[in-house]
Amino acid sequence: MTECLVTGMPNVGKTCFVINFAEYMGLKELKFYIRQLAGYTSVRRYSPEDARNELISEESNFTREIQSVKLEIPSGKVFKELEIIDSCGLSEGIHPDAEIRLAMAQTIRLIRESNLILHMIDLTNISKEEEDILLPLDRMIMNYASLEKNYAILANKIDLHSAKENLKILRENFISKKIIPISALYWLGFQEVKRLVLNYV
Amino acid sequence: MYNLYRNDERHLNHNVILERFKRGEISISHAFNLLTGLDDNQEGLKETTPVNVIEEKNDYQDANKLNQYLEEMDNLIGLEKVKELVKEFIAFLQVQKIRRQYGLKSQPVVLHMIFKGNPGTGKTTMARLIGKIFKELGFLENGKLIEGERADLVGEYIGHTAIKTKKLIQKALGGVLFIDEAYSLARGGEKDFGKEAIDTMVKAMEDYKDRLVIILAGYREEMDYFLESNPGLRSRFAIQLDFPDYTIDELVKIAEMMFKEREYILDKESKHYIYRVLTQMRNQDGRNNGNARTVRNLVERAIRHQARRILQQGNLNRRTLITIKKEDLAGEVILHD
Numbered sequence: 001m002t003e004c005l006v007t008g009m010p011n012v013g014k015t016c017f018v019i020n021f022a023e024y025m026g027l028k029e030l031k032f033y034i035r036q037l038a039g040y041t042s043v044r045r046y047s048p049e050d051a052r053n054e055l056i057s058e059e060s061n062f063t064r065e066i067q068s069v070k071l072e073i074p075s076g077k078v079f080k081e082l083e084i085i086d087s088c089g090l091s092e093g094i095h096p097d098a099e100i101r102l103a104m105a106q107t108i109r110l111i112r113e114s115n116l117i118l119h120m121i122d123l124t125n126i127s128k129e130e131e132d133i134l135l136p137l138d139r140m141i142m143n144y145a146s147l148e149k150n151y152a153i154l155a156n157k158i159d160l161h162s163a164k165e166n167l168k169i170l171r172e173n174f175i176s177k178k179i180i181p182i183s184a185l186y187w188l189g190f191q192e193v194k195r196l197v198l199n200y201v
Numbered sequence: 202m203y204n205l206y207r208n209d210e211r212h213l214n215h216n217v218i219l220e221r222f223k224r225g226e227i228s229i230s231h232a233f234n235l236l237t238g239l240d241d242n243q244e245g246l247k248e249t250t251p252v253n254v255i256e257e258k259n260d261y262q263d264a265n266k267l268n269q270y271l272e273e274m275d276n277l278i279g280l281e282k283v284k285e286l287v288k289e290f291i292a293f294l295q296v297q298k299i300r301r302q303y304g305l306k307s308q309p310v311v312l313h314m315i316f317k318g319n320p321g322t323g324k325t326t327m328a329r330l331i332g333k334i335f336k337e338l339g340f341l342e343n344g345k346l347i348e349g350e351r352a353d354l355v356g357e358y359i360g361h362t363a364i365k366t367k368k369l370i371q372k373a374l375g376g377v378l379f380i381d382e383a384y385s386l387a388r389g390g391e392k393d394f395g396k397e398a399i400d401t402m403v404k405a406m407e408d409y410k411d412r413l414v415i416i417l418a419g420y421r422e423e424m425d426y427f428l429e430s431n432p433g434l435r436s437r438f439a440i441q442l443d444f445p446d447y448t449i450d451e452l453v454k455i456a457e458m459m460f461k462e463r464e465y466i467l468d469k470e471s472k473h474y475i476y477r478v479l480t481q482m483r484n485q486d487g488r489n490n491g492n493a494r495t496v497r498n499l500v501e502r503a504i505r506h507q508a509r510r511i512l513q514q515g516n517l518n519r520r521t522l523i524t525i526k527k528e529d530l531a532g533e534v535i536l537h538d
Contacts, residue, residue, distance in 0.1 A: 036462075094228045104229065105219040108236070109265060112215070140233040147237070 001070075001081040002201050005110050006154075007145065008120035009137055010060035010089030013156045017120065017184035018086040019055065022069045023048040024190045033083075035066040035106070063088055064099060066106050073201045080201050085110060092137055111141075116150040116200045118193075123157050123181075126166035133173055152178040152196060159183040216268055267337040274330050278458065279451040280323055283442050287331060290440075294338045310340065311410055313437060315428065316418040318444025321492030324418045325379065327444075332377040335414065342375030342412065349378065351385045354398040362394040366401040374412050383417035384427035399431065406437060452479050452496050459500045464523055465507070471527045475499075478530055503529040 006014045022030055030051050032044045046054065055063070067086050072079040087110060088103035095101050111117055119142060125135050132139055145151050153174070155167055158181040167181050180196065182189035215236065222232040271291075274284060290312065297307045312335070316324040329346045336344025349369050356362040370378060380386075386395035406415060417424070417438065428435040447455065456475055460467060467475065482495055506529040511521050 042462075090229060092229060094225050096225075098223070098225065101223050101225060105223045108222075108232070109215070109219060113265070136230065140230060140237070144233050144237050 001083055002116065002197075003083045003085060003110075003114040004116040004118060004197055004200070005085045005087060005107075005114035006118045006120060007087050007107060007111060007141060008089065009122070009125075009135065009141075010091050011058070012089070012120045012122040012125075013184040014089065014120055015063050015086050016052070016056050017154065017156065017182070018069060018084050019048060019051045020184055020187055021190060021193065022071065022084065024187060025071050025194065027069065027071065030069055032067045032069060035068075061089055061091065061095075061097075061100055064103050066103065066110065073198065075201060082197060082201050084197075085114065090137060090141060108144075111145050112148070116152070116197065117145045117148060118152055118154050119145055120154045120156050120184075121170070123155050123163040123166045123170070124160055126170055128169055133169055146177070150200060152180060154189075154193065155179055155181045156184050158188055159186050216265075267334065270330055270334050270337065274327075274334075277323060277326065278454050279447050280327070280444065283323075283327060283444060286440075286442060287327070287334070291334060291338065294335070294340055298339065309410070311437075312340070312440065313406060313415045314417075314440040314442060315424060315438045316416055316442050316444060317421040317424045318418075319420060319446055319492060321494035321496075322444035322446060323493060324444055325381075327442075328377055328379045328416050328418070331416075332414070335377075341377070341414065345376040347373035347376060347378050348381060349373075350381050351395065351398075354380070354386065354402075355394045359394075362397040363401045366398045367405070370402070370405045370409070370413065374409060377414045377416060379416045379418065382419045382423075384419045384423035387427050387430055399434065403433060403437065447492060449476065449479055449483065452493070455493055456496050456500055459497060460525060463500075463504065465504065465525050466523055467525050468527075471525050471530055474527045474530055499530070506530075 006018055008014055019030065027048070030046045030048060032046065032051070032055075034042050034044060036042055055067075063086060066088065068083050069086075071082045071084065073082050087107040088100060090104055090107060095104065119138075121134070121138055125138065126133050134142065142151075142153075153170070155163075155170055157163055158167065163181075167179075171179055178196070180189055180192050182193060218227075218232055218235045221227050222229065227235075271288075274287065277284070294310065297310060300307045316328065318324055325346075325348070332341065332344040332346045334344075335341040347369065353369055354362065354366045356365045386398050387393075388395065402415065405413065415438075417434075419427070421443070428438070453472075453475055456479070457467065457472075478499065479496070503525055507525055510526070510529060511517060514521075
């Protein structure tokens with residue numbers, strides 16, 4: 001089974017992407033496998049609409065658990081499994097909530113273990129004026145995650161104003177990195193993401 | 202082989218860093234700096250790696266899984282003393298292994314145990330976890346738990362018992378053999394076949410001391426008597442763990458956790474009520490009742506009652522689906538497991 005981790009800072013659109021991408025890949029019913037802190041896995045079923053209503057929020061750190069959906073990808077005569085893992089957003093400093101710290105630690109561990117890392121960056125967070133165009137934490141995630149070979153950036157919120165320009169800056173700064181512009185909300189750029197993940201299945 | 206060890210070490214370092222982050226001792230940036238620094242220094246680690254790494258079956262320990270099991274153990278409610286002791290063995294095993302890698306003398310590891318405590322105090326749960334943990338430490342091959350009782354060991358005719366016992370031991374090789382109510386092997390006096398089962402077991406403990414952990418479990422008083430009457434056994438089971446009864450507070454916590462795991466919540470009134478139900482159970486039959494297993498039965502029954510109630514009321518929404526009310530917990534108190 002191929003494990004593909006979606007990581008990034010809080011509120012960049014990780015959960016939204018996982019749900020919409022799973023629907024894009026043809027899932028009618030989403031089975032969310034939730035890695036409970038106690039160590040076992042539980043399953044929740046949602047229709048894509050319900051999942052969007054229940055799991056996505058403007059509140060940051062709304063996703064507290066590591067949850068994943070499994071996709072079956074036809075490959076020749078057999079099906080291969082692709083697990084897309086939605087993780088807890090990583091935020092600066094020492095988070096006061098121990099549960100969130102635990103979930104963040106799990107996320108960091110998964111960066112090491114997954115076959116493919118999709119680092120989601122909010123394009124509106126890119127800034128030309130600052131010394132570093134990335135936020136410090138995004139920079140750290142990139143440094144750590146791109147030690148692994150299979151690393152790609154999902155530049156989210158391409159639909160927003162000023163995103164196009166920021167995408168250009170991002171591309172100029174990271175010529176050697178794979179960057180896919182998407183809109184998790186409006187399903188833009190999913191075709192290219194699909195092409196990318198299929199390479200690893 | 203060389204690589205394997207290095208990976209191991211990195212895994213361990215990783216876990217130390219993540220552990221400190223989890224405890225809130227270091228910030229995420231600090232953690233990332235340490236983690237990234239570690240990876241850059243991979244080449245630097247090479248010189249300090251011991252050269253005489255002995256390749257062992259199962260040497261590769263998945264520190265991640267180990268941590269998961271340790272977390273699972275920490276999440277068990279109560280049992281503080283037992284947890285401490287188990288952590289001691291784990292440290293001991295880890296150090297023994299590293300000593301071997303450095304070519305130092307290591308103690309032979311014998312880890313047969315006695316679990317003493319009333320039913321439903323977490324003996325089987327702990328045994329299962331210990332099996333998994335020992336497997337991750339590379340001490341056991343598969344770490345699975347085989348449960349047995351008198352009837353699985355003792356035969357009806359002369360000669361049957363040894364065969365039966367041996368078969369069960371063969372099945373448990375590489376894992377944990379858990380004998381519940383082990384004291385019953387000594388009942389019935391000299392002529393009873395239980396004695397033959399004990400003798401066979403003792404022999405197997407010597408023969409397979411690296412491949413098998415035997416855990417004998419039972420009521421405290423009965424087990425004490427059982428060990429006193431079998432001096433040979435007492436010396437072979439050096440590790441004795443006491444499983445005290447849960448306090449009512451712990452039982453309530455267990456109940457709440459069980460509900461939470463199943464995605465139910467108790468409303469205010471039912472939280473108070475559950476105290477009363479559990480106290481009442483404890484008073485009715487202290488020894489056999491009012492422990493974790495009774496709580497599980499209570500929880501499962503309440504969930505069934507709740508299902509019937511909300512269907513009758515016909516008002517189904519997210520809130521009613523997850524709420525347990527006082528009347529769901531009511532009903533006749535179960536007297537026996």
